[in-house]
Amino acid sequence: MTRRPTRTRSIAARLSVMNLLVSGIALLLAYVSFVAYDLVNTRQAAVDSLTAEAQIIGANSVTAILYDDQAVAQSTLSALSGTSDVTGAAIYTTSGHAFAQYLREGAAPLQPPPNSAPVAATSWRSGLDVLIASPIVFQGKHLGIVYIQAHFTNLRLQARRFALITAAILLLCLLIGLLVGNVFRRLLSQPIISLARTSRLISRYKDYSLRFEPSASYSELESLTDAFNEMLAEIQQRDAALEQGRTELEHRVEDRTAQLVAANRELESFSYTVAHDLRGPLEIITNICYLLQNPDANDPPEVNEGMLIRLTSSVSNMSSIIDDLLNLSRATSAGLHRKQLDLSNLACTLLEDLTAAHPERDVKTSVQLGCHANADKGLIQIVLQNLLRNAWKFTSRTQSAQIEFGCIRQEAEQVFFVRDNGAGFDQHMASRLFKPFERLHAESDFSGTGIGLATVQRVIDRHGGRIWAHGEVAKGATFYFTLGNPTS
Amino acid sequence: MLTLCTLALLCNAIPAQAAPLSSSDVEAAYLYNFGKFIEWPASPDPANAPFSICVVGKDDFAATLDSLVHNDTINGRAIVARQLASIEDANGCQILFLGTSEQPRLARDLDAIKERSILTVSTIPGFVDRGGMIQFLIRDSRVRFSVNLASATRAHLALSSELLKVAVSVNSKPSREGQ
Numbered sequence: 001m002t003r004r005p006t007r008t009r010s011i012a013a014r015l016s017v018m019n020l021l022v023s024g025i026a027l028l029l030a031y032v033s034f035v036a037y038d039l040v041n042t043r044q045a046a047v048d049s050l051t052a053e054a055q056i057i058g059a060n061s062v063t064a065i066l067y068d069d070q071a072v073a074q075s076t077l078s079a080l081s082g083t084s085d086v087t088g089a090a091i092y093t094t095s096g097h098a099f100a101q102y103l104r105e106g107a108a109p110l111q112p113p114p115n116s117a118p119v120a121a122t123s124w125r126s127g128l129d130v131l132i133a134s135p136i137v138f139q140g141k142h143l144g145i146v147y148i149q150a151h152f153t154n155l156r157l158q159a160r161r162f163a164l165i166t167a168a169i170l171l172l173c174l175l176i177g178l179l180v181g182n183v184f185r186r187l188l189s190q191p192i193i194s195l196a197r198t199s200r201l202i203s204r205y206k207d208y209s210l211r212f213e214p215s216a217s218y219s220e221l222e223s224l225t226d227a228f229n230e231m232l233a234e235i236q237q238r239d240a241a242l243e244q245g246r247t248e249l250e251h252r253v254e255d256r257t258a259q260l261v262a263a264n265r266e267l268e269s270f271s272y273t274v275a276h277d278l279r280g281p282l283e284i285i286t287n288i289c290y291l292l293q294n295p296d297a298n299d300p301p302e303v304n305e306g307m308l309i310r311l312t313s314s315v316s317n318m319s320s321i322i323d324d325l326l327n328l329s330r331a332t333s334a335g336l337h338r339k340q341l342d343l344s345n346l347a348c349t350l351l352e353d354l355t356a357a358h359p360e361r362d363v364k365t366s367v368q369l370g371c372h373a374n375a376d377k378g379l380i381q382i383v384l385q386n387l388l389r390n391a392w393k394f395t396s397r398t399q400s401a402q403i404e405f406g407c408i409r410q411e412a413e414q415v416f417f418v419r420d421n422g423a424g425f426d427q428h429m430a431s432r433l434f435k436p437f438e439r440l441h442a443e444s445d446f447s448g449t450g451i452g453l454a455t456v457q458r459v460i461d462r463h464g465g466r467i468w469a470h471g472e473v474a475k476g477a478t479f480y481f482t483l484g485n486p487t488s
Numbered sequence: 489m490l491t492l493c494t495l496a497l498l499c500n501a502i503p504a505q506a507a508p509l510s511s512s513d514v515e516a517a518y519l520y521n522f523g524k525f526i527e528w529p530a531s532p533d534p535a536n537a538p539f540s541i542c543v544v545g546k547d548d549f550a551a552t553l554d555s556l557v558h559n560d561t562i563n564g565r566a567i568v569a570r571q572l573a574s575i576e577d578a579n580g581c582q583i584l585f586l587g588t589s590e591q592p593r594l595a596r597d598l599d600a601i602k603e604r605s606i607l608t609v610s611t612i613p614g615f616v617d618r619g620g621m622i623q624f625l626i627r628d629s630r631v632r633f634s635v636n637l638a639s640a641t642r643a644h645l646a647l648s649s650e651l652l653k654v655a656v657s658v659n660s661k662p663s664r665e666g667q
Binding site: 060062064066067068072 | 514518521524525630631632633648650651653654
């Protein structure tokens with residue numbers, strides 16, 4: 001109730017004005033009709049009373065007229081002096097002459113209407129002056145007429161007194177009406193004011209947890225507050241949902257950003273490593289080429305031959321790095337065409353190739369038959385090739401080397417594994433295994449590009465599977481992987 | 489209608505006093521009106537018997553009276569004016585006017601009808617003092633009358649208070665009867 005626009009008014013004020021107006025008009029109408037009714041009534045009563053007096057005077061004047069006794073008629077008329085309103089009276093005979101006359105002191109002389117018929121009549125000269133005519137009839141014969149002239153001074157006084165009393169009563173009624181109306185107005189407007197106050201609080205502080213006080217007095221207001229409260233609850237709910245969505249979005253953005261940053265860093269280190277690793281064999285090639293261009297005549301021919309062998313070895317090293325990079329790229333970007341594969345068969349072929357390529361090695365290989373998977377053949381070939389080659393490589397210094405491929409069922413999931421009893425690795429370093437160009441062993445011990453397992457990891461990721469490894473230094477390592485289940 | 493006219497003429501003429509009617513005319517009208525303010529005891533006469541205003545003795549308003557009562561009634565009874573030869577003919581009269589000529593035999597006349605309910609009226613001076621009921625007299629040059637109520641009451645006649653109101657004097661003492 002602090003600030004209010006100038007052109008609007010409160011409901012409470014309007015109700016007050018309405019109350020005042022309605023009661024005022026009603027009471028004014030009542031007042032006017034009361035006073036008018038009373039005035040007319042009182043006047044009529046006075047006239048009736050005077051008419052009766054005129055009739056009595058007429059009856060009492062019969063013998064006076066018949067026996068020509070003006071004195072008697074005069075004394076009869078004088079009886080009217082007891083009636084304060086009467087200012088004059090007269091008896092006229094049928095010939096039209098005044099037979100007897102009475103005039104109050106100071107009153108205007110009585111003037112009967114000319115040629116008036118001998119009938120009862122009441123004629124008003126003004127609102128308060130009246131002339132009453134009453135014929136004198138005796139045994140069916142007109143003897144004359146009685147006139148009474150009256151001025152109702154008392155009527156005016158009486159009317160004024162009545163008007164004052166009535167006005168006082170009606171004012172009292174108005175006052176009581178206003179008081180009662182005020183009580184009702186407050187009862188009615190209080191809930192609306194409280195409603196308005198709560199709405200203002202809500203709109204100012206945007207606090208949708210506020211609730212309207214339920215009004216028990218009026219069903220309309222009750223349904224109104226109920227509706228408002230429902231709306232508030234709805235708004236609150238939506239706000240909460242929006243807030244939740246926003247938070248989720250923020251988290252996702254943060255996640256993605258972190259992923260992007262990581263990917264970017266990985267890419268940077270990758271390019272750096274690629275450049276670094278390619279430069280190794282390239283430097284060797286450059287140096288050998290220089291030596292070959294500037295031959296030392298003292299050098300025996302075996303030196304040249306050895307240099308050529310090293311040249312070839314460096315070139316093939318570079319070539320294998322480039323192959324691995326291509327594989328990695330392929331594993332990352334090539335399309336995924338799943339089909340039913342016999343992994344055992346693939347492993348057998350690969351191990352046979354390895355055995356054939358290294359006839360000097362005596363490796364005991366075993367492949368569990370019947371390991372099937374739904375996967376991309378080319379990519380799976382890269383996976384198996386890398387894992388089996390690694391096993392082959394890291395068992396190169398092991399007596400009675402063993403390499404095993406198989407599959408186990410683990411919680412409704414097909415898990416494949418490649419196991420060897422080679423150099424193994426420190427389990428604490430297991431997390432670094434699948435990062436590109438990370439080597440757990442010295443280049444001098446086991447050659448390798450460091451890209452193989454990273455490529456394997458990419459392929460497994462693309463199949464929706466997982467890869468992990470168990471190892472122990474000098475005791476061997478086991479690589480497990482799953483390929484996801486496209487059907488489930 | 490004739491009665492009304494005459495009466496109107498009367499009422500008209502009196503205040504003006506320009507050409508006064510003869511006092512006998514006024515007296516005739518008064519006499520005629522008495523019947524309207526006096527109650528007679530129930531009469532053994534048949535209901536349709538006329539209401540008789542009788543005149544005994546010599547007087548000069550008999551003709552006026554005759555024209556006044558013409559076709560008029562009192563209490564449903566036709567009014568007739570009768571000129572009596574003597575008091576003995578007063579049988580059936582309600583009002584009896586005794587002319588001035590009756591002055592010498594007044595006592596005898598009144599005595600003859602004293603047991604009857606007859607209103608006696610006369611202009612004879614001292615009439616009410618001598619047992620008459622209503623006596624016309626002139627006051628301020630107007631015809632007035634005085635009443636001996638005791639005589640009327642004795643004859644069982646009831647005079648209305650309205651009539652007594654306009655009487656000059658009302659004597660309710662017993663008259664000097666038999667003088």
